[in-house]
Amino acid sequence: GQYTVDEVARVAEEENLTWAVAGRNLHKLQTVLREASTRTGKDLSQINVIIADTTSSASLEDMARQGKVILNCAGPYNFYGEPVVKACIDVGTHHLDISGEPQFLEKMQLIYNTKAKEKNVFVIGSTGFDSIPAEMG
Helix, strand or coil, X not given: CHHHHHHHHHHHHHHCCCCEEEECCHHHHHHHHHHHXXXXXXXXXXXXXXXXXXXXXXXXXXXXXXXXXXXXXXXXXXXXXXXXXXXXXHHCCEEEECCCCHHHHHHHHHHHHHHHHHHCCCEECCCCHHHHHHHHC
């Protein structure tokens, strides 16, 4: 997550991105933004912080409604990923993750592929470098 925040902070202005960070712990999210600000030299004090918890479907749906695309960096996905995928599909927000967990990816396709197509929502897993070794296997 920290690396993702750093990289989004670096390119957001150039790419005209509006973005936020989300998670269950306000203090940790503020720390991530503060550290990213230090590393990138960008003022991130105005970046929105959204409290969302995988045990609360309402909080996940609220988070998903606030974006067009959710980049989910919270694993292990076998434990924490499905509620985020479900919330995104339910409200019509695209979902990307950096999972390299084949069981999770297959399960999401089996359970949510039809509903995602009906809602015209992309659910794309394994979008990160860490996913390459699992795919190569």
